Amino acid sequence: MSTDSITAVAPVTFTEGAVKELKKLIDQQEIGEDFGLRIGVEGGGCSGMSYLLGFDQKKEGDNEYLVSGIRMFMNKAHGMYLAGMEVDFKNGLDARGFTFNNPNATSTCGCGSSFSA
Numbered sequence: 001m002s003t004d005s006i007t008a009v010a011p012v013t014f015t016e017g018a019v020k021e022l023k024k025l026i027d028q029q030e031i032g033e034d035f036g037l038r039i040g041v042e043g044g045g046c047s048g049m050s051y052l053l054g055f056d057q058k059k060e061g062d063n064e065y066l067v068s069g070i071r072m073f074m075n076k077a078h079g080m081y082l083a084g085m086e087v088d089f090k091n092g093l094d095a096r097g098f099t100f101n102n103p104n105a106t107s108t109c110g111c112g113s114s115f116s117a
Contacts (some may be wrong), residue, residue, distance in 0.1 A: 010065035021089040036071035040078040
């Protein structure tokens, strides 16, 4: 992996719990070096936009970041919706999975996976 294409500061952060779970998934699924974590948004969901979080290859129009040792890709246009967002991982009795704390969201849905800005 070449570091000359990595942008200095990622617009999103991950809690310690999210980093731990992501690294576990990378090991379990044997994610190749040419893949990284894609984070972004797409139209849809009960509040207008849904979050994207999954492993993918870098695409044209992506910025690349290194966050807590995890290679991350984000489409340049998605930064305005995700700047300042924190990704967490909940592993409790009432909830399990990744959660998104987005200061740009003007409203969110009950499931926490969609928002409007």
